[in-house]
């Protein structure tokens with residue numbers, strides 16, 4: 365028998381009153397961060413925070429209000445504030461608020477979308493969202509797809525499907541003999557090498573095409589493919605990237621697609637970041653030719669600005685996905701007789717699956733494809749403005765012209781010309797700047813040099829925040845230079 369007190373606690377937490385504590389907390393967070401008045405990030409990092417949570421597992425329950433208070437005081441107060449307009453860090457959005465509130469609905473219903481009978485409406489919503497995305501990509505009626513945990517899983521799944529096409533026996537027997545090769549740009553996301561490892565090809569089976577301007581040099585692709593043919597290696601897939609992680613640049617999908625078509629090769633587009641350019645009339649040309657891809661990874665939790673996690677994989681022919689996963693589970697799935705299964709679990713890596721499609725659907729209902737396109741264009745416009753601001757200064761230099769909302773640039777400290785020292789100082793600058801609470805950015809290595817990197821993922825960021833970024837970096841940099849050696 366459930367103890368009365370426990371039943372009462374569960375019942376109390378089902379009420380509007382209980383929920384309002386959480387809603388109030390999030391609303392306070394939105395309000396505090398909205399205009400950029402609070403610090404962006406805690407001054408202390410993970411090692412310092414760890415002891416705060418170092419406690420034994422609670423044996424007895426506590427009042428909900430105490431817990432919410434702790435979340436606010438200990439978790440939220442020390443968290444990175446992506447909602448702050450000076451947060452310009454990794455490719456994770458300041459999420460669209462309507463999609464944030466939807467999370468509670470998803471969790472409350474807890475309908476799993478692996479099996480349609482467990483979530484009839486969730487399955488219909490996921491199908492609808494996928495259909496909208498396929499239509500936008502220019503795919504036809506036979507296309508389909510699946511939501512994923514993100515771009516990594518989407519690309520893994522696409523490459524699993526490509527493996528099934530070139531090695532139909534691989535599901536049962538694994539890879540026998542020399543594994544086929546995946547071809548991609550030098551700066552492609554590690555999702556590709558990881559998939560090669562996971563799929564039994566081995567990471568040595570990833571062959572890169574030389575780059576031009578930090579993206580795949582499409583004119584060098586035929587020579588790479590010819591060299592592989594001369595070695596007797598079969599090509600499983602060519603992966604083009606739409607929105608490179610480091611620079612936000614785009615491969616020439618049209619040109620790469622033409623080569624793949626001429627040679628009968630599987631083209632996968634990793635559009636985890638940049639496929640959302642499709643929403644913006646001003647940016648859609650960056651992904652011209654995307655419908656030539658047999659599969660497309662496209663993350664709503666990146667440039668569609670929904671909360672983690674929501675990735676998507678689209679397939680020009682949905683049957684490619686069903687062929688990727690050959691598991692038989694008649695106790696669970698329908699359509700095991702060769703007809704189309706209504707169960708998304710047959711096309712997905714996951715078994716239990718959240719109804720993440722609902723928050724993507726809500727984001728589109730709330731702002732429409734036009735609104736999402738305007739948000740995309742605004743974020744890219746910020747990167748262009750930052751590039752222009754940098755061009756006016758002698759203390760920073762941009763590494764590339766931005767093609768999306770990502771920009772890499774380098775601090776040029778006065779009177780220092782040896783490159784390794786400039787590298788070290790850039791790294792220090794990033795650490796100090798982030799620790800100052802003024803803003804939050806990332807770094808990467810481009811062409812062997814340490815650079816600063818910003819990703820603009822918050823629609824509340826405006827031009828004045830970009831000026832504040834450069835002023836803040838310059839001020840922190842001056843302090844760094846003035847320090848005694």
Ligand SMILES: Cc1ncc(COP(=O)(O)O)c(C=O)c1O
Nearest residue numbers: 514515516553555607609636637
């Ligand atoms: C181009 C690209 N592909 C794939 C990924 C992986 O996506 P996720 O983190 O959603 O799994 C990223 C993430 O940064 C990315 O930039």
